[in-house]
Amino acid sequence: MHKILNNIGKLVFGRGSVHQLSSMIDPIREKNNGKFVFIVDHFFKSSSLVGDLKLKPEDVLYFEDCDVHEPTTEQIDRLRDDILLNHGLPSGVVGVGGGSIMDIAKALSLMLTTEGPSSDYQGLNLIKKPGVFHLGIPTISGTGAECSTTAVLTGPVKKLGLKCEWTVFDQIILDPSLTHSVPRNHWFYTGMDTYIHCIESETGIHNNAFSRAYGEESLKLCREVFIGPNSGQNEENDDKLMIASLFGGLSLTYSEVGVCHALSYGLSKILGYRHGYANCIAFNHLHDYYGDAVLEFKQMLAHHSIDLPQNLSSGWTDDQISAMAQVSWNLPHMWIHALGHDWESKISLKDMEGLFRRL
Numbered sequence: 001m002h003k004i005l006n007n008i009g010k011l012v013f014g015r016g017s018v019h020q021l022s023s024m025i026d027p028i029r030e031k032n033n034g035k036f037v038f039i040v041d042h043f044f045k046s047s048s049l050v051g052d053l054k055l056k057p058e059d060v061l062y063f064e065d066c067d068v069h070e071p072t073t074e075q076i077d078r079l080r081d082d083i084l085l086n087h088g089l090p091s092g093v094v095g096v097g098g099g100s101i102m103d104i105a106k107a108l109s110l111m112l113t114t115e116g117p118s119s120d121y122q123g124l125n126l127i128k129k130p131g132v133f134h135l136g137i138p139t140i141s142g143t144g145a146e147c148s149t150t151a152v153l154t155g156p157v158k159k160l161g162l163k164c165e166w167t168v169f170d171q172i173i174l175d176p177s178l179t180h181s182v183p184r185n186h187w188f189y190t191g192m193d194t195y196i197h198c199i200e201s202e203t204g205i206h207n208n209a210f211s212r213a214y215g216e217e218s219l220k221l222c223r224e225v226f227i228g229p230n231s232g233q234n235e236e237n238d239d240k241l242m243i244a245s246l247f248g249g250l251s252l253t254y255s256e257v258g259v260c261h262a263l264s265y266g267l268s269k270i271l272g273y274r275h276g277y278a279n280c281i282a283f284n285h286l287h288d289y290y291g292d293a294v295l296e297f298k299q300m301l302a303h304h305s306i307d308l309p310q311n312l313s314s315g316w317t318d319d320q321i322s323a324m325a326q327v328s329w330n331l332p333h334m335w336i337h338a339l340g341h342d343w344e345s346k347i348s349l350k351d352m353e354g355l356f357r358r359l
Contacts, residue, residue: 006149006165006166006168007147007168008147008168008169008170008171008172009170009171010024010170010171010172011171011172011173011174012024012171012172012173012174013174013175013242013243014174014175014176015175015176015177015235015239016175016177017173017174017175018049018052018053018137018173018175018177018178019052020173021052021053021054021094021135021137021173022054024135024171024173025091025092025094025133025135028091028092028133029091030091031091031092031132031133032088032089032090032091032132033087033088033089033090033091034058034091035058035059035060035087035088035090035091036055036056036059036060036090036091036092036093036094037059037060037061037062037083037087037090037092037093037094037108038053038055038059038060038061038062038093038094038096039062039064039079039093039094039095039096039097039101039104039105039108040053040061040062040063040064040095040096040097040101041063041064041066041096041097041098041100041101041139042063042064042065042066042067043097043139044063044096044097044139045063049096049139049178053094053096060083060087060090062079064097064100064101064104066097066098066100066101066104069154069272070100070103070152070154070159070268070272070274070275071100071103071104071107071151071152071153071154072153072154072155073117073118073119073122073153073154073155073156075104076104076107076108076111076118076153077111077117077118079104079108080108080111080112080118083108083112084112089112089113089132090112090132091132091133092109092132092133092134092135092170093105093108093109093112093132093133093134093135094134094135094136094137095134095135095136095137096137096139097137097138097139097140098138098139098140098143098190099138099140099142099143099144099145099190099193099275099276101139102136102138102143102145102146102151102169103145103150103151103152103153103161104151105134105135105136105169106134106136106145106151106162106167106168106169107151107153107162107167108131108134109131109132109133109134109166110127110130110131110151110162110164110166110167111131111162112131112132113129113130113131113132114127114128114129114131118153118155118162119153119155119156119157121162122153122155122158122160122161122162123160123162123163124163124164125163125164125165126162126164127162127164127166127167129166130166131166133170134169134170135169135170135171135172135173136169136171136172136173137172137173137175137178138172138174138178138179138242138245139178139179139182140179140182140186140187140190141176141179141190141191141194141238141241141242141244141245142189142190142191142192142193142194142241142244142245142248142276143190143193143194143245143249143275143276144193144194144197144245144246144248144249144250144252144253145249146169146172146174146245146246146249147168147169147172147246147249147250147253148167148168148249148252148253149163149164149165149167149168149253150162150163150167151163151167152275154268154269158269158327158330159265159268159269159327160331174242174243174246176235176238176239176241176242177238179238179241179242180233180235180238182233184233184304185306186276187233188226188280188300188304188306189274189276189277189279189280190276191222191225191226191241191244191245191276192276192279192280192283192297192300193248193275193276193279194218194222194241194244194245194248194249195219195222195226195248195297195300196257196260196261196279196283196297197215197218197248197249197251197252197257198215198216198218198219198222198248198251198252199219199290199293200252200256200257200258200259200260200261200290200337200338201215201248201251201252201255201256201257202215202216202251202255203258203289203290203293203338204255204256204258204337204338205336205337205340205341206255206256206337207255208254208255210254211250211251211252211253211254211255212251214247214248214250214251214254215247215248215251215255217244217247218243218244218245218247218248218251221240221241221243221244221247222241222244222248223296224237224240225237225240225241225244226300226303226304227296227299227300227303231303231304232304255337256333256334256336256337257334257337258289258334258335258337258338259282259286259289259290259334259335259338259355260279260282260283260286260289260290261279261331261334262328262331262334262335262338263278263282263324263328263352263355263356263359264278264279264281264282265278265327265328265331266323266324266325266326266327266328266356267281267282267324267359269323269324269327270320270323270324270327271316271320271324280297280308281308281309281312281359282355282359283297284297284298284301284308285355285358285359286355289338312359313356313357313358313359316356321353321356321357322353324356325349325350325352325353325355325356326349328352328355329349329352335347
């Protein structure tokens with residue numbers, strides 16, 4: 001397997017590094033109209049963080065609420081149309097928030113230079129020209145969205161990313177001090193996204209020396225953060241988890257995810273479950289696919305007193321389960337990685353429904 005990996009152009013890491021933002025984007029203001037669009041999680045609407053970004057008077061600020069649902073194609077189209085109509089083509093986009101904000105910023109940068117609905121571009125290499133400059137500042141660790149080549153969106157028909165060589169951020173700022181206020185459950189579910197990325201990356205047919213090198217180091221850091229002698233939320237572990245997220249994202253980018261992510265996409269698309277939480281719900285029941293990693297995951301759950309709901313499927317209708325299975329079935333790249341190119345001979349749509357009935 002060969003992949004062309006368009007990596008991040010510039011990365012800044014360290015506490016307080018958010019204050020480097022102006023020096024990073026000011027040279028970019030020479031392009032287009034000199035304005036920057038800032039997409040910030042609404043959680044920070046009354047926070048001092050907004051002042052730290054040092055917006056210029058001409059810049060445009062949007063607070064996006066990602067608590068209700070994950071990014072949608074309609075949301076990207078709305079933002080794109082509003083920006084172009086009222087502000088023109090900006091010099092760049094800055095995303096500040098969790099994985100959803102990272103995906104919004106990446107998708108928006110592409111769609112600002114691409115005509116038509118973003119749902120037309122859900123898939124691989126459907127976008128044919130670069131977007132505007134974009135920079136990401138994650139405020140939670142685990143999603144890997146800060147370095148991945150995919151901007152995952154939920155559209156009218158499917159949950160699938162805009163994936164091309166221009167999706168990845170041009171620059172990122174990794175400031176662990178921005179993650180200190182993350183609620184414990186959210187910290188755990190999102191951190192487990194990185195753990196699961198690495199387990200799935202290394203247990204499928206696309207695993208390779210590149211993905212394994214990043215994945216193994218990410219898993220080492222995850223174990224220190226979640227079950228090590230100094231485990232839990234503290235400054236040292238905030239630093240470690242931010243790097244684990246980056247390495248886990250690079251691991252999956254050069255490999256692939258598998259069964260757990262295929263199921264979580266169904267949970268998110270049909271029931272609206274948040275991605276990290278959906279991954280945890282699914283992974284907890286996949287011992288026959290991931291073996292000892294699921295036992296270790298259960299150890300992490302117990303260590304942090306995370307009460308993961310059980311028997312959720314008893315409240316789902318047959319139609320919902322069928323719809324979730326169909327979403328999962330339509331992700332062949334994940335099933336190929338997990339089961340091989342003959343995956344359709346190893347699992348049926350009815351079998352996938354059975355996986356959901358476990359949950």
